Amino acid sequence: MRLKVLVDLPRHSPLDPLLDYLAPEAWPAGTLVRVPLGRREVCGIVWGPGDELASPDGEGGAVVLREIAQALDALPPLGEAWRRLAAFAATYYQRSLGEVALGALPPDLRELDATQLVRRLRRGDKLDREAAKAAQAASAEASPVxxxxxxxxxxxxxxxxxxxxxxxxxxxxxxxxxxxxxxxxxxxxxxxxxxxxxxxxxxxxxxxxxxxxxxxxxxxxxxxxxxxxxxxxxxxxxxxxxxxxxxxxxxxxxxxxxxxxxxxxxxxxxxxxxxxxxxxxxxxxxxxxxxxxxxxxxxxxxxxxxxxxxxxxxxxxxxxxxxxxxxxxxxxxxxxGGALPRVRTVDLARIAAQFGKRAVYSQPLAPPLLEAMRERLARGEQSLVLLNRRGYAPVLHCTSCGWKSDCAHCSAWRVFHRSDRTLRCHHCGFSERVPFACPSCGDPDLQPMGRGTERLEEQIAELLPGARIGRIDADTTRHKGSLESQLAQVHDGEIDVLVGTQMVAKGHDFRRMTLVAAVQADAALFSSDFRAPERLFALLMQAGGRAGRDAELAGRSEIWLQTWHAAHPLYAALRRHDYPAFAAAQLLERESAAMPPYAFQALLRAEARSQQAACDFLETVSAATLDWPEAAEVLIFPPVPAPIQRVADVERAQMLLEASSRQALHRLLARWQPVLAQSAARTGEARVLRWALDVDPLAI
Missing domain, CATH: 3.40.50.300 (P-loop containing nucleotide triphosphate hydrolases)
Structure with missing residues (x-):
């Protein structure tokens, strides 16, 4: 008996991931099996009956099928609904069915044979019994609804x-x-x-x-x-x-x-x-x-x-x-019945006109905001200061020759981390100790430029002596259990001022938090990414939602925004907590520019040893579509370098596809797949190292 078995083949393999194997019995679709593939034995999923007709091998003989090594039939088959989900995801996102379906299974499961699986199931049965006993004991102590x-x-x-x-x-x-x-x-x-x-x-x-x-x-x-x-x-x-x-x-x-x-x-x-x-x-x-x-x-x-x-x-x-x-x-x-936090803007342009720009840039908190935080401190309430940039400073620079802490492997700066005195690239991970003097001119006076959460924490501690300052970002939560420990400190009132990135701006219920401040709220206002205003509005509103969760304190909860553009329409909508008005304005702009959700996009990314090779690949696959009827409804933009052009010594480029019809875009993408694989097969310096197709991209 022949069965179709789904295996995880390389994305651009000429073989169909649904391969025929011989089976001693008709295992139902969805059964996990172990099958030989080349010199390896891999996990596969029975996808249905195979083709019972003999197939020629090109020399007049019949194909010799290999046998399924064993079935993991102690486990119930994967249901039809699950298989349809995997098939849809593979088709829609232009990936191999085997990659999606097998990749969705736990890695340990893909490595087990039938005997090992039975042992795991027995262990699971034991855990289930223990969990059932614990649940039965806990059910008597159910919390009141x-x-x-x-x-x-x-x-x-x-x-x-x-x-x-x-x-x-x-x-x-x-x-x-x-x-x-x-x-x-x-x-x-x-x-x-x-x-x-x-x-x-x-x-x-x-x-x-x-x-x-x-x-x-x-x-x-x-x-x-x-x-x-x-x-x-x-x-x-x-x-x-x-x-x-x-x-x-x-x-x-x-x-x-x-x-x-x-x-x-x-x-x-x-x-x-x-x-x-x-x-x-x-x-x-x-x-x-x-x-x-x-x-x-x-x-x-x-x-x-x-x-x-x-x-x-x-x-x-x-x-x-x-x-x-x-x-x-x-x-x-x-x-x-708690009121939503009052939104207050600090106009940095007005403060700069009054006291000079140096006064604005040298201090992280404007005087009105600092006074508001002191009031919270005196009342025993908590404040959250949001800065979506970790590290001490984004750049270290030399005031004599202009040297900056660039990354030798990326087109990006290395961030200064004062806690361990390192310059660290957040893209490729390249890290070095801070030099004692400028590598270019030898001047020992290296200065930080800009501000990260580490520096902000230090400056707030100087401005609010005696306050208990905490910081939550990717650097302080690397170790297991550290995030839970720090959140517990906030909930227990052991922190007066919490400095954090966007990871603390959503989902957390801080009952004593009455002030949330965004010290660099303008960062995304004028981004080249058309989704940046949407993300900024969501981040600020979600961050502000941490304030005034306790109805007794809601009346004096506030969101403070330090901005150079206080009259911007985004802030006007935020002051009114008026998401529908903001969304209506954004949708009107998107519709006039034919942007999602009024258009459908895909982004083709390419990586190569040189920018020229990456762009050549994108231009080649774009030119292949010129005579296709499927291309008539799809706009293919010229290739451009990626926002971070070089990462880990690899050059990156991208090309945007846009259509007013989802079906038209997917017809082109489906026909494009073999062209992409063929064009990527070039050798030498001109070859592309990796390419990836991103359907409905969120970052352009």
């Missing part, structure tokens, strides 16, 4: 009356969106379904995991994210696949979890760009969640206080210029 607010009650009633499909839950920060998730999850669990909850970042999982465990103590909860050990990830995946886990909480990779009883998908902070994978198969977990919900007939809750413009457009009725694909539920009020 809070009474829903009127808005929450109305949202839940509307959800119950709606047919399954995507719903945008548009709620202000602190409006209680999580409680809506929990109550909708409870309804699904009572009906015997499984719930998948997606969060954008790993650091948001601990507090939500604790809340889910407290609300559903008798239910099995597992996490799926890259911060787990391979063994933990495998056990969580197996529990979900076997139907033992009722709730699955994870980052973007969890969208591919096998859930035989899926009843609800929640995408929290759906606007976050972290849901888009940036390496390998560049999929969007949010978009796949919407597709999976439609395909499996389950509701999808997309929650955000600042939805992505794509989701907002999809939730707008056609009569208002939207697509009308999603339904929208609004929750504009905070729980307990």
């Amino acid at each position: 809070p009474e829903p607010s009127d808005e929450q009650r109305e949202a839940l009633a509307q959800l119950a009356a709606m047919p399954p499909g995507p719903v945008l839950l548009f709620g202000a920060t602190g409006s209680g969106k999580t409680e809506v998730y929990l109550r909708e999850a409870a309804r699904v669990l009572e009906a015997g379904g499984q719930v998948l909850v997606l969060v954008p970042e790993i650091n948001l999982t601990p507090q939500l995991e604790a809340r889910l465990a407290a609300r559903f103590p008798g239910r099995r909860l597992v996490s799926l994210h890259s911060g787990l050990t391979p063994a933990q990830r495998l056990q969580g995946w197996l529990a979900a696949h076997r139907g033992r886990a009722d709730l699955v909480l994870g980052t973007r990779m969890a969208i591919f979890a096998s859930l035989p009883r899926l009843g609800l998908i929640v995408v929290d902070e759906e606007h976050d760009p972290s849901y888009k994978q940036q390496e390998g198969a560049r999929y969007s977990a949010r978009d796949l969640a919407v597709w999976r919900g439609r395909a499996e007939g389950v509701p999808v809750l997309l929650g955000s206080a600042t939805p992505s413009l794509e989701s907002w457009h999809n939730a707008l009725p056609a009569a208002e210029g939207g697509a009308g694909r999603y339904r929208r539920l609004d929750m504009p009020a905070r729980i307990g």
Whole structure:
């Protein structure tokens, strides 16, 4: 008997990843198997019956098929819905089916044989029994369920009356969106379904995991994210696949979890760009969640206080210029009647005119903002100072000859980290000790330029003597458990002023925080990326949402923005907390410029030893489409260097494709694949090292 088995072949292999193998019995589609492939034995997935007709081998004989080594039939087959999801993701994002489907499985699972799998399942059974006992013991200590607010009650009633499909839950920060998730999850669990909850970042999982465990103590909860050990990830995946886990909480990779009883998908902070994978198969977990919900007939809750413009457009009725694909539920009020923070702008241009630019650049905090923080300190309240740049200073420079700390391997500067006295490139990782003198002229007077979180923490400590200053960024949270420890200090009131990057600007519930300040709010106002204003508005509103979470303190909570452009329309909308007005203005600009969501894009990136080779590759594949009928509806822009042109001694270039029709773009991309592979096969200095096709790119 012949079976089609899906294997993970190299992306540009001439072989189809669905290969025929001989099998002693008809294992059902979705069964995991071990099969010989070349000199290796690899994991594969039975995809269906093979072609029973003999195939010529080019010499008049018949192809000699190899046999499946063994079936991992102790594990239930992967369901049809899961296989459809993998097939759709591979087709839409222009990747190999084997790469997507096998890559979605835990790495440890792909290495197990049948005997090892049985051992793991037995171990899993033991863990399940222990978890069941613990859940039974904890169920008697279930935390009390809070009474829903009127808005929450109305949202839940509307959800119950709606047919399954995507719903945008548009709620202000602190409006209680999580409680809506929990109550909708409870309804699904009572009906015997499984719930998948997606969060954008790993650091948001601990507090939500604790809340889910407290609300559903008798239910099995597992996490799926890259911060787990391979063994933990495998056990969580197996529990979900076997139907033992009722709730699955994870980052973007969890969208591919096998859930035989899926009843609800929640995408929290759906606007976050972290849901888009940036390496390998560049999929969007949010978009796949919407597709999976439609395909499996389950509701999808997309929650955000600042939805992505794509989701907002999809939730707008056609009569208002939207697509009308999603339904929208609004929750504009905070729980307990707390007021949203007052937004105050500090006009740096006015301060510079009064005191001189040197006074502005030498101090991180303007006098009015510093006074407001002193008031919080006197009242025992907390402040958050946001600066989305880690390190001490972005550049170290010589005042004598103008030397700057550039990276020898990238077209970028090396960042000065004072804590370990290093100059570190955040792109390739190249690091060196700070030189004792300028490498160019020998002057020992090297000065930092600009400001990072490390320097900001030091300067605030000088301005607020006696204040307890904390810092949370990628440098202070490298070690396991460090983030949880620092967040606990904030929650326990052991920190007066918290300095942080965007990783503390979303999802965290700081009850004593009454002031949030963005000290460099203008960074993205005039970016070449058309999505930069959307991201800036979301970041500032989400950061401001950390203030005034406690209703008793909400009346004096404030967001302070230090800006050189106080009259900018973005800040005007932010002062009113008016996301709909901001979104309407942005969508109008996007429509007039034919930008997403009114157009559909793909970005082809190329890497080579020289910029000329990368651009030549892009020009070659672009020229191949000139006579294609599929190219008539697609605009292909000329190749340009990437924003960071050189990384780790590799030159990078990119080329944008744009179409007014999604179908037209994908017809061209599908025909393009063999041309890309053939053009990349050149040898010598002119060859391209890597290329990647990014469908629906978020960074251009």
